Structures are given as structure tokens and as C-alpha cells.
Amino acid sequence: xxxxxxxxxxxxxxILMFWGLIKKVxxxxxxxxxxxxxxxxxxxxxxxxxxVSAYSGRKTGWALLLLxxxxxxxxxxxxxxxxxxxxxxSLTFIVTLIGFLITLVKNPEACKECEVEPEPVVEGYxxxxxxxxKNFEPGKYVASKTGKKFHVPKCEWAKKINxxxxxxxxxxxxxxxxxxxxxxxxx
Numbered sequence: 001x002x003x004x005x006x007x008x009x010x011x012x013x014x015i016l017m018f019w020g021l022i023k024k025v026x027x028x029x030x031x032x033x034x035x036x037x038x039x040x041x042x043x044x045x046x047x048x049x050x051x052v053s054a055y056s057g058r059k060t061g062w063a064l065l066l067l068x069x070x071x072x073x074x075x076x077x078x079x080x081x082x083x084x085x086x087x088x089x090s091l092t093f094i095v096t097l098i099g100f101l102i103t104l105v106k107n108p109e110a111c112k113e114c115e116v117e118p119e120p121v122v123e124g125y126x127x128x129x130x131x132x133x134k135n136f137e138p139g140k141y142v143a144s145k146t147g148k149k150f151h152v153p154k155c156e157w158a159k160k161i162n163x164x165x166x167x168x169x170x171x172x173x174x175x176x177x178x179x180x181x182x183x184x185x186x187x
Contacts, residue, residue: 003054003057006102006106007051007054007055009102010051010054010065010099010102010103011051013095013096013098013099013102014047014051014065014068014099016091016092016095017069017072017092017095017096017099018040018043018044018047019092020091020092020095020096021036021040021043021072021075021092022040023092024036024079024092025037025040036075039071039075042071043068043071043072046064046067046068046071047064047065047068049061049064050062050063050064050065050067050068051065062103062106065099065103066100066103066104066106069096069099069100069103070100072096072100073093073096073097073100076092076093076096140152140153140168140169140170141153141168141169141170141171141172141175141186142158142161142166142167142168142169143161143166143167143169143175143178143180144161144162144165144166144167145165145166145167146165147161147165147180148180148181149180149181149182149183150169150172150175150180150181150182150183150186151183151185151186152183152185152186154185155183155185157183157185158183158185172186
């Protein structure tokens with residue numbers, strides 16, 4: 001199942017879970033009512049951040065969603081042993097448990113869709129033999145074919161270089177041997 005499909009399932013489970021939680025709050029009174037509303041608001045905030053992160057491909061999104069389902073399960077345990085009986089909660093509890101298990105099993109490390117591969121800056125560079133990628137690895141330097149200085153990739157001047165004119169070097173010695181001078185950012 002792809003990430004987007006799995007997130008759609010999680011969306012449905014979250015809607016059902018929050019519907020059950022809100023329905024539960026209607027039967028509470030006093031401090032329990034106030035505490036449950038605070039818990040629901042916190043869970044909603046965590047859910048929004050988790051979903052935005054997960055849809056953006058960030059690994060933290062799944063961890064936040066797991067936290068939401070875990071906190072909701074703990075809330076159910078408190079309700080069972082503390083404040084009130086769980087008569088009509090079985091469906092909401094099952095939905096929450098399914099969401100918990102999905103997010104627990106979901107491993108963002110193994111997900112190829114979560115990894116963002118760098119896009120080629122120039123295709124056909126070097127007569128079509130190589131593609132140039134904007135991988136900012138330590139020790140790499142960049143210069144313009146028409147420029148006189150080389151830069152670290154994070155330098156403001158390096159960001160202004162036209163991708164079609166970029167020349168990459170592994171070290172300062174290589175850049176200097178091609179006739180480029182140091183930018184202040186390389187010192």
C-alpha cells in the first residue's frame with residue numbers, strides 16, 4: 001500500500017476516533033468534561049502537525065500520529081478504570097487500536113516514497129555522460145564557468161550561479177588548479 005493510500009486510511013480512522021471522543025465528552029460532567037476537552041484539543045493539534053508532516057514526506061509525521069493514537073488509547077484506559085464505564089466505546093476503541101497498530105508498524109526508514117531524491121540541475125552535462133546534482137556534501141566547492149572565484153554551495157554567491165554554468169570541485173586544490181580564486185566563504 002502506498003503512503004498516500006495509507007494516509008487516507010489513517011484520515012478515516014482519525015475522523016472516526018475524534019467523532020467517538022467528542023460523543024464521549026457529551027456524557028461527562030464537571031472536571032472530567034473540561035479535562036476531556038483539553039485532551040481533545042491537544043490531540044487535534046498533534047494530529048494536524050502529524051498529518052501535515054506525513055503528507056510532506058517527513059518521518060516525524062508518523063511518529064506524531066503514533067503519539068496521537070497512543071495518547072487516545074491511554075485516555076480510554078483512564079476512562080475504563082476511572083471516570084466512567086465504556087458502554088458504547090467499543091467501535092471507537094477498535095478504530096483507535098487499528099490506527100495505533102498501523103502507525104506502529106509503519107516504518108518511514110523503509111519507505112522509498114519518503115526519500116526525496118535530488119533533481120538534476122543540468123541534464124546532458126558533460127556531453128550526456130553525467131548528470132549534475134545539487135548534493136551539498138562536505139568538501140565540495142562550486143564555481144561558475146564564467147566566474148573567477150569558487151564557493152561553498154551554501155554561499156549566497158553560489159546560489160546565484162546559473163545551473164547551466166556550474167562547475168563542481170572536490171577540493172580547493174582542484175579549483176585553484178583550474179584558475180579559480182577563493183571566495184571569503186571558503187576560508
